[in-house]
Amino acid sequence: MTAEPIARVRRFNRAVTSEVGALDTSFLGRGRPLGAARVLNAIGQGRSDVAEIRAYLGLDSGLMSRLLRGLEDEGLIETVAHPEDARRRVARLSAAGAREFQAYENLSDAQAEGMLARHPDPAALLAAMDLIASALGRDRVVLEEADPRCAAARHCLGEYYAELGRRFERGFDVSLSRDPDAGDMIRPRGVFLVAMSDGLPLGCVGLKGSGGAVAEVKRLWVSPAARGLKIARRLMDATEAAARGLGIEVLRLDTNSALPEAVRLYRTTGWTEIPRFNDDPYPDTFFEKRL
Amino acid sequence: MTAEPIARVRRFNRAVTSEVGALDTSFLGRGRPLGAARVLNAIGQGRSDVAEIRAYLGLDSGLMSRLLRGLEDEGLIETVAHPEDARRRVARLSAAGAREFQAYENLSDAQAEGMLARHPDPAALLAAMDLIASALGRDRVVLEEADPRCAAARHCLGEYYAELGRRFERGFDVSLSRDPDAGDMIRPRGVFLVAMSDGLPLGCVGLKGSGGAVAEVKRLWVSPAARGLKIARRLMDATEAAARGLGIEVLRLDTNSALPEAVRLYRTTGWTEIPRFNDDPYPDTFFEKRL
DNA sequence: AAATATATCTGACTAAAGTCAGACATCATG
DNA sequence: CATGATGTCTGACTTTAGTCAGATATATTT
Numbered sequence A, B: 001m002t003a004e005p006i007a008r009v010r011r012f013n014r015a016v017t018s019e020v021g022a023l024d025t026s027f028l029g030r031g032r033p034l035g036a037a038r039v040l041n042a043i044g045q046g047r048s049d050v051a052e053i054r055a056y057l058g059l060d061s062g063l064m065s066r067l068l069r070g071l072e073d074e075g076l077i078e079t080v081a082h083p084e085d086a087r088r089r090v091a092r093l094s095a096a097g098a099r100e101f102q103a104y105e106n107l108s109d110a111q112a113e114g115m116l117a118r119h120p121d122p123a124a125l126l127a128a129m130d131l132i133a134s135a136l137g138r139d140r141v142v143l144e145e146a147d148p149r150c151a152a153a154r155h156c157l158g159e160y161y162a163e164l165g166r167r168f169e170r171g172f173d174v175s176l177s178r179d180p181d182a183g184d185m186i187r188p189r190g191v192f193l194v195a196m197s198d199g200l201p202l203g204c205v206g207l208k209g210s211g212g213a214v215a216e217v218k219r220l221w222v223s224p225a226a227r228g229l230k231i232a233r234r235l236m237d238a239t240e241a242a243a244r245g246l247g248i249e250v251l252r253l254d255t256n257s258a259l260p261e262a263v264r265l266y267r268t269t270g271w272t273e274i275p276r277f278n279d280d281p282y283p284d285t286f287f288e289k290r291l
Numbered sequence C: 001a002a003a004t005a006t007a008t009c010t011g012a013c014t015a016a017a018g019t020c021a022g023a024c025a026t027c028a029t030g
Numbered sequence D: 001c002a003t004g005a006t007g008t009c010t011g012a013c014t015t016t017a018g019t020c021a022g023a024t025a026t027a028t029t030t
Helices: A005-028 A034-044 A050-057 A061-073 A095-117 A122-136 A151-167 A231-245 A260-267 B005-028 B034-044 B050-057 B061-073 B095-117 B122-136 B151-167 B231-245 B260-267
Strands: A077-082 A085-093 A141-145 A191-197 A200-208 A214-222 A250-255 A285-290 B077-082 B085-093 B141-145 B191-197 B200-209 B214-222 B250-255 B285-290
Touching: A005 B005, A005 B095, A005 B122, A005 B200, A034 A050, A034 A061, A034 A085, A034 A095, A050 A061, A050 A085, A061 A077, A085 A095, A095 A122, A095 B005, A122 A200, A122 B005, A122 B122, A141 A231, A151 A191, A151 A200, A151 A214, A191 A231, A200 A231, A200 B005, A214 A231, A231 A250, A231 A260, A250 A260, B034 B050, B034 B061, B034 B085, B034 B095, B050 B061, B050 B085, B061 B077, B085 B095, B095 B122, B122 B200, B141 B231, B151 B191, B151 B200, B151 B214, B191 B231, B200 B231, B214 B231, B231 B250, B231 B260, B250 B260
Parallel strands: A214 A250, B214 B250
Antiparallel strands: A077 A085, A141 A191, A191 A200, A200 A214, A250 A285, B077 B085, B141 B191, B191 B200, B200 B214, B250 B285
């Protein structure tokens, strides 16, 4: 790494600024000023409360009012009083507004698709984008309880299995492992948590309950794009809190010494190593924690 | 990769847009409107011809004229007629303007430094940024003749040696290899080419001449951030052209089967495999091309 | 019920950005 | 040297974004 790190960050900034500038003008390309386009998009994304949009876009109340009136005159939105508080207003897209919003979506999709299509290694490009977006949005990673069979969870589990396949010398085959039943990782028996960053799942963990006082932590995974951001730590803390809420008294987990970051995390967060407690062929290290 | 690729690109766009927005407002933080700040920066970056700046920033001639007048009134720039064409004007920073430009530079540097400092793995972040910036600026990669001892060349060679160290089973030690003399890769004996993308060196190649009709191609390398963009191909084509210009009739090179992309490139671009022609311990494959 | 707080709207304003037509000087070409 | 093209400048204009001070209606608190 001889080249100046700061110069490289600034080169990156220049590159994306000109690209993003092109994106902005494409928004203007639909003959609508940026302010109005931003409000239309905010409404299209599901923000309906006018005050919420105002806070999100950082707009003055007077300006916001005029922008809404303009979109209404164009027939793109409708506003009504909030059912629970008649001072507030809620906005929603009309049929024409939905079409217009979709046109903006299509422009963005086309731009994104073009960028991928032009690159010789789209997977590498996506990995780099995920890394940067996760770094910039590190404060906006939220943990959500999810069904282990939902799309976000399946994405995480797929990546988790693929990574075990790469890291274990003899690969990894889920069918040989004791794949937990989804029902055991849903309330009231257990929970499944996904770490989401602006729509992209970046990590997961499962708490597999049995109905008794002992439960198992399974499937802890964090995307390579987000390692070092303390997401695993947050997932584990949230799992423990959920376990306490379910009346669980003892947590157990199995892992493998080929995953040293995981082992290190357990050792530094109050887990104690215990003898093997199952006959799964993959794990070689076992931990327990009393809550 | 279950998650929608296009959704991931758009997540990246959102993340950098808000970051770049924050950068823009920091420019406004110095009490100067964005237009004037952009012109000042363009001049600071060495663009002096007014027409060129106008084209670069996409400004109307009237607006440009007023922005220049404003900066002149502030005492930040001076404009004079172009020495070869009195219709055109050239602008340059005054001492006060240079200080003001430096203040903007420092803001940008601090922002870049902060981004790196906040990340757990700056090297990975930089690699991702290089990859994306190279992908976005792929059309702006230019080949330049350089001294093999200059900073850009040394950067490339350092990365090249490091990569050989990783790819060869027994590592790589330059001192055991036949390191060409810099003088042999400079005109009139040879050339050294560097592929530059907005200031960052992305690849290199050396033509090592001996004064005779036979010369050797050495040190072909392309940054992992820019693989697949046909830079190696362009470097080799430029090398051949330069060799022809130097009156060279036969090119040779040695390589290693641990570098299959390189071997594939040579095979598909008119090189023919020949018997070993040196006793360097590292190469195991040898090629020749008649010009 | 009165006082206060909140959310939106309206009118009057400013700053910045951008557009357009024409003036002017200079250069290139026949 | 006349003609047309080019680059900059000026004045008059519009659009967009944003600010601020009330006005109005509704909710919350005392």
